[in-house]
Structures are given as structure tokens and as C-alpha cells.
Amino acid sequence: MRNLLRELKKHFLIYILFVKNSIMAQMEYRFNFIGNLAMESGYLLVKLSYVMVVYRSNVTINGLTPDAILLFIGTFVALTGVYAGMFMINMYGLRNKIKDGDLDIILTKPVSVQFMATLRQVDLGLFSVDVIAGAVMVIIAWNRLGIPVTFLTIGGYLGFIALSCVVSYCLFLLPQILSFWLMNTSAIAEITDSFWDFNNMPMDIYTNWIKQIGVFVLPIFVITNFPPMFALGKMPPAYMAWALVLPFILLAVVRAAWSKGLRSYSSASS
Amino acid sequence: MIIQVEHLSKSFDYYKKELGLKNSIKNLFHREKLTKAAVREISFEIAEGEMIGFLGPNGAGKTTTLKMLSGILHPTSGQAHVLGYVPWERKKAFKMQFAIVMGQKAQLWWDLPANESLYLNKCIYEVEDKAYQSTLAELTELLDVKDLLNVQVRRLSLGERMKMELIAALIHRPKLIFLDEPTIGLDILSQKKIREFLKYYNQQRHATIVLTSHYMADVENLCKRAIIINQGQIVFEGDLHRVNDLFAQSKIIKLQLSNTVTHADLAAFGEVRELTGLNATLQVPRTQVKEISKAILDQLPVIDFNIEDVPVEEGIALLFQRREAGHALA
Missing domain, CATH: 3.30.70.980 (YebC, transcriptional regulation domain)
Incomplete structure (x- = not known):
């Protein structure tokens, strides 16, 4: 147990260095860095205008008021930042690393190979704009809905956000692991990536059977629907139990697939 | 023995495609799977503190052997023990004790000064602050790159970059070092400097060094013993200067x-x-x-x-020719 905690602490410290190095590497190109920040700030304004769209259209979905819809959209936008800025950038790189034999050096390092190969890069621009925009939307919606600010509601919401991060990491890494056998999986990855956008509105807009598939079979809806559902007190017990079990199931599946894939890693001739 | 290898083999699957679009379309539906034996039943031992060279032409199996010994690749068959571990089990304790430098693959962050990557390696290998500072000072002094630590890696020359790669690989003072073509593409002065450094490091630290190179001078200058590999098989093992005794x-x-x-x-x-x-x-x-x-x-x-x-190169060339002739006749 002590060893496990030691390893977790080590990996956490290395992750901080990865984040720091990624940001510093982007800052080395001053013009590009500042230009990106300016462009992302523009996007931030555009995303914040979603708030206006939701209220102007005044739509209600299965009893969800515009305030509740904003809570869902805000959660989706924030998690999109996490996905795009922390995971996607690495996952797109992974298939090239496998194809070009660039996992070689990583495989010799005394840290988790999966950790190093899938979390090494962070894109500050992609991450920050969406997370800030999403957080602003959630805060506005939270206030207007009058959800109490307690340890349980805030802690629970953030806990579900953390579980959602794990689910999205696993769910979108799995197709990339196929690269160990297929080498190029860009087509599969593009299809699975497009599933992300199923979350840009509450899952209540879909029919019941699509909802059940999206929760239990291909659990894409779990990612951005469960945190606001918890905050709104609309979380059925079955979903609650599923939300707590699913990340562990997916982590186990990803670990098994990763280990099997790594055995098939054939590097590339130098 | 720090490395024991018994009947180690590695095969890769591949397929061929004839020229043209028509064959690309044909390939969509049917591919004839072919197998290339990159390494075939090789066995050898390496003692602690030894500096040994792997020589051979392109595609001989040198790098594949090194990749198996460093745990990057799983073998198709055979066994190996390196530092008492099975390398492809990739145990942490094993990884903490060795390093690999590949002339064609970089571990330094391209857009950052080398010192950032070196510090990252310090954390990865759990090196104490004091040991890190003293090793860094020693290695930068020996390789004469102290003033370049703060320069973006992409701005360094190939020789300077390779020196930084060496420092990054040695920052945790490994017992065993695999060097795959460490002098490839370098000018003569840089090659010489790196050779001198490796010789010094081997003597001072008693580190075991396994080196592959196309450059005869690397192996001739550094290694008492060489393993010559061709078409995946060992064709000579021993003192390099005795290659000609075979003829x-x-x-x-x-x-x-x-x-x-x-x-x-x-x-x-x-x-x-x-x-x-x-x-x-x-x-x-x-x-x-x-x-x-x-x-x-x-x-x-x-x-x-x-x-x-007779120059060693010629002896080796004769060795390869004899082997290939043997294969052609077989």
C-alpha cells in the first residue's frame, strides 16, 4: 500500500512536470502563443454567447428549464476542454508513436508506459477556454436554479466530473489502442470522436432506448449528463450505482487492452 | 554474467505490394503474409563491466537484439536474463538500472532547453537532488556542454544533441547502457569526443556497455570483444582483431x-x-x-x-560474403 501511494505521488509530480513542460514549450514560440491565447479568448466569448442562445430560445426539454439546460451545456463545454486539452492531443499522437516506433524510449522508463504515452502533452489553450467558459455557465445556471451550495452538492458534482474524466479517458483511448494491431486507426477514431457531440445537449432529447444504449452499452451519455443530473437531484439509483462502477470497469478493460496491445508492439526499423 | 541470452529469436510479419494502383486495390482484399526472421537463435553472455560491440550490416538484427534486451520488444522464442531480470517483463527495478540511447530516437523535449528534460528524468528515476547536481556537473564537464544546458534542444547541433541525450540517459548512473548507433551522422570530432567519454565512463563507473555501430572505429576503439551479426545470426564472437584469423x-x-x-x-x-x-x-x-x-x-x-x-573491415566483409554465399548455396 505504501509503495502504491509512493508511486501515485511520483506519477502526480511527473504529471505536474508534463503540464509545466507543455506550457513552457508552447511559450517558446511567443507570437504563436499570444496569437493562440487571443484566438481562444475569441472562442471563449462565442461559447459564452451560448448562454444568450439558451435563454432567448426559451426551450424546455422533458421538463428541463433553460437554466437546467445551461447546467448541462456548461458541463459539456467544461469537459470538452478536459478531453481536448488533456486527452485528445495525446491520443491522436499515440497512433503515430506506435506506427513510427516512438514508444521505444518510453517503454524503458520506470513509470507507467500508459501514463507516459497518453498523458504527456497538455494544450493550455484548448483546455482553459472551454473549462473557463463551462465553469461560468455552470455557475450562472447553479445560481439561477437555486441549487444549495453545500459540501454534498458541490463535492458530489465535482466527484461526478472526476468520474466523467476517467470515463472519457478510457472510452476514447480504447479505439486508439487498436493501433497496436492495425497501425492506422484514424477512421475509427474519427467515428468515435464524433460520438462526443452526442453530449452537447441533455440526453433527455433522445428516445428511451437510445438513452439506455448511451448509458449502459456505449456509455457516452455518462460523461456529461451524470454530473448535472446529480446536482439537479434527478439521478436514479441505478445510474448512481452505474456511475460508481463504470470507471473501474473501463479502467480494467483499458489496462487489459493496453497490456495486450503492448505485447504486439513491433516498434519500427531504425 | 550481467547478460545471458539463449536461443533468442524474433520474427516480424510483413507483406509485399507490387507497383501501381491496381495492386493497391488487390491488396485491399488479399495480402500474402510473409515472415522475416530478424534474429535467429542467438546465444551469448556479457560480463559485468564489459564493453562489447555489435557489428553488422543494415538489417542484420543488431537493433532488434538490443530492443529485446532492453525490454522494448518481446522475442518470438528464446530466453534472456539481463541484470537478473527477464527484460520484456519490464519490471521497474530492472528499468531503474539500465539506460538506452538510440542515435535515431530522441528523448529530449524538442522545444525546451535540455535542462528541463534532464530534470524530468531526475524525477522519473527518483534521483536525489545532491546526486543529480553532482552527476550533471560531472557529465556536462566531461562532454563540454555546460554552457548549452539552457539552449533550446532544436537549436543544438547534432553532436551537441547527442551529448545531451547521453547525459539524459546517464543521469541515474545506470549499471548497464545500451547504445544503438550513438555516433550516427556525427562529425569526426564529435565521434571522437563521445568515444573518449564512453571509454572514461566505462572505466570510472565500471558500467557495462553494449554498443551497436556501423562505424568500425567505434567498436575498434572501445570494445575488446565484438559480436558480429549477419542475417540475424552470430557469425563471429571474440576479439575483433582476430576476425582475420578465420580466413x-x-x-x-x-x-x-x-x-x-x-x-x-x-x-x-x-x-x-x-x-x-x-x-x-x-x-x-x-x-x-x-x-x-x-x-x-x-x-x-x-x-x-x-x-x-588485413584491415578488420575487409575481414568482416569477407565474413558477410562467405555467409551470404553459404545461404545462396543452401
């Missing part, structure tokens, strides 16, 4: 003459390898060196005379 034992006689002589004049003494102006090179049977030398000195206008072994 029909020739000697080289180099002459500087005071007057010009004809090709026929020289051919009377042995095989004429070169005749340019007043310089000539002859290849003669080792057993007759004494008699032929005496005759040359008596009959030709010699002002300088040298007897040498």
Missing part, C-alpha cells in the same frame, strides 16, 4: 619505391592491391611473408617497407 591468413606489404616499377614486376611477389606512382600495396600469404619480404628488398628499389594485417 586464409594473408598479410599486407606496403612499399614506397624510389623508381617506378610495373604491375608485372610486383605481381611476381603477390597479389597487387594498389599501385599508384611510387607507392604499392601487395597481399601475400602469411606463411611466406619472410621469404617474400627478403626477395622484395633484394629485387625492388624500396625506400620504405611496412608489413600489416
Whole structure:
């Protein structure tokens, strides 16, 4: 147990260095860095205008008021930042690393190979704009809905956000692991990536059977629907139990697939 | 023994595609799977503190062997123990004790100064602050790159970058170092500096070094023992300078003459390898060196005379040719 905690602490410290190095590497190109920040700030304004769209259209979905819809959209936008800025950038790189034999050096390092190969890069621009925009939307919606600010509601919401991060990491890494056998999986990855956008509105807009598939079979809806559902007190017990079990199931599946894939890693001739 | 290898083999699957779009379309539906045996049943041992060279032409299996010994690749069959571990089990304790440097693959962050990557490696290998500072100071001093630590890696020359790669690999003071073509593409001065450094490091730290290189000078200068590998099999193992003992034992006689002589004049003494102006090179049977030398000195206008072994490169080339001829006949 002590060893496990030691390893977790080590990996956490290395992750901080990865984040720091990624940001510093982007800052080395001053013009590009500042230009990106300016462009992302523009996007931030555009995303914040979603708030206006939701209220102007005044739509209600299965009893969800515009305030509740904003809570869902805000959660989706924030998690999109996490996905795009922390995971996607690495996952797109992974298939090239496998194809070009660039996992070689990583495989010799005394840290988790999966950790190093899938979390090494962070894109500050992609991450920050969406997370800030999403957080602003959630805060506005939270206030207007009058959800109490307690340890349980805030802690629970953030806990579900953390579980959602794990689910999205696993769910979108799995197709990339196929690269160990297929080498190029860009087509599969593009299809699975497009599933992300199923979350840009509450899952209540879909029919019941699509909802059940999206929760239990291909659990894409779990990612951005469960945190606001918890905050709104609309979380059925079955979903609650599923939300707590699913990340562990997916982590186990990803670990098994990763280990099997790594055995098939054939590097590339130098 | 720090490395024990028994009947290690590695095969890769691949397929061929004939020229043109038509064959690309055909390939969509059917591909004939072919298997290439990159390494075939090799066995050898390496002692602690040894510096050993792997030599061989492109595609001989040198890098594949190194990749199996460092745990990057799983073998198709066979066994290996490195530092007491099975490398492809990739145990943390194993990884903490060795390093690999690949001339064609970088571990430094391209857009950052090297010191950021070195610090990252310090954390990855759990090196104490004090040990890190002293190792860094020692290695940068030895490789003469102290002033370059704060320079973006992409701004460094190839030689400087390779020196930084070496420092990154050695920051945790590994017991065993795999070097895959560490001098590839470097100028002569950089090659020499890196060779001197490796020699010093091996002597001072008693680290075991396994080196692959295309450059004979790397292996000749650094390694007492070499393993020559061709078409996935070991064709020679031992002192590199004994490669020529395997052949029909020739000697080289180099002459500087005071007057010009004809090709026929020289051919009377042995095989004429070169005749340019007043310089000539002859290849003669080792057993007759004494008699032929005496005759040359008596009959030709010699002002300088040298007897040498056949260059190692030629011995190795003969070794490869003999192997390939054997395969062609088989």
C-alpha cells in the first residue's frame, strides 16, 4: 500500500512536470502563443454567447428549464476542454508513436508506459477556454436554479466530473489502442470522436432506448449528463450505482487492452 | 554474467505490394503474409563491466537484439536474463538500472532547453537532488556542454544533441547502457569526443556497455570483444582483431619505391592491391611473408617497407560474403 501511494505521488509530480513542460514549450514560440491565447479568448466569448442562445430560445426539454439546460451545456463545454486539452492531443499522437516506433524510449522508463504515452502533452489553450467558459455557465445556471451550495452538492458534482474524466479517458483511448494491431486507426477514431457531440445537449432529447444504449452499452451519455443530473437531484439509483462502477470497469478493460496491445508492439526499423 | 541470452529469436510479419494502383486495390482484399526472421537463435553472455560491440550490416538484427534486451520488444522464442531480470517483463527495478540511447530516437523535449528534460528524468528515476547536481556537473564537464544546458534542444547541433541525450540517459548512473548507433551522422570530432567519454565512463563507473555501430572505429576503439551479426545470426564472437584469423591468413606489404616499377614486376611477389606512382600495396600469404619480404628488398628499389594485417573491415566483409554465399548455396 505504501509503495502504491509512493508511486501515485511520483506519477502526480511527473504529471505536474508534463503540464509545466507543455506550457513552457508552447511559450517558446511567443507570437504563436499570444496569437493562440487571443484566438481562444475569441472562442471563449462565442461559447459564452451560448448562454444568450439558451435563454432567448426559451426551450424546455422533458421538463428541463433553460437554466437546467445551461447546467448541462456548461458541463459539456467544461469537459470538452478536459478531453481536448488533456486527452485528445495525446491520443491522436499515440497512433503515430506506435506506427513510427516512438514508444521505444518510453517503454524503458520506470513509470507507467500508459501514463507516459497518453498523458504527456497538455494544450493550455484548448483546455482553459472551454473549462473557463463551462465553469461560468455552470455557475450562472447553479445560481439561477437555486441549487444549495453545500459540501454534498458541490463535492458530489465535482466527484461526478472526476468520474466523467476517467470515463472519457478510457472510452476514447480504447479505439486508439487498436493501433497496436492495425497501425492506422484514424477512421475509427474519427467515428468515435464524433460520438462526443452526442453530449452537447441533455440526453433527455433522445428516445428511451437510445438513452439506455448511451448509458449502459456505449456509455457516452455518462460523461456529461451524470454530473448535472446529480446536482439537479434527478439521478436514479441505478445510474448512481452505474456511475460508481463504470470507471473501474473501463479502467480494467483499458489496462487489459493496453497490456495486450503492448505485447504486439513491433516498434519500427531504425 | 550481467547478460545471458539463449536461443533468442524474433520474427516480424510483413507483406509485399507490387507497383501501381491496381495492386493497391488487390491488396485491399488479399495480402500474402510473409515472415522475416530478424534474429535467429542467438546465444551469448556479457560480463559485468564489459564493453562489447555489435557489428553488422543494415538489417542484420543488431537493433532488434538490443530492443529485446532492453525490454522494448518481446522475442518470438528464446530466453534472456539481463541484470537478473527477464527484460520484456519490464519490471521497474530492472528499468531503474539500465539506460538506452538510440542515435535515431530522441528523448529530449524538442522545444525546451535540455535542462528541463534532464530534470524530468531526475524525477522519473527518483534521483536525489545532491546526486543529480553532482552527476550533471560531472557529465556536462566531461562532454563540454555546460554552457548549452539552457539552449533550446532544436537549436543544438547534432553532436551537441547527442551529448545531451547521453547525459539524459546517464543521469541515474545506470549499471548497464545500451547504445544503438550513438555516433550516427556525427562529425569526426564529435565521434571522437563521445568515444573518449564512453571509454572514461566505462572505466570510472565500471558500467557495462553494449554498443551497436556501423562505424568500425567505434567498436575498434572501445570494445575488446565484438559480436558480429549477419542475417540475424552470430557469425563471429571474440576479439575483433582476430576476425582475420578465420580466413586464409594473408598479410599486407606496403612499399614506397624510389623508381617506378610495373604491375608485372610486383605481381611476381603477390597479389597487387594498389599501385599508384611510387607507392604499392601487395597481399601475400602469411606463411611466406619472410621469404617474400627478403626477395622484395633484394629485387625492388624500396625506400620504405611496412608489413600489416588485413584491415578488420575487409575481414568482416569477407565474413558477410562467405555467409551470404553459404545461404545462396543452401
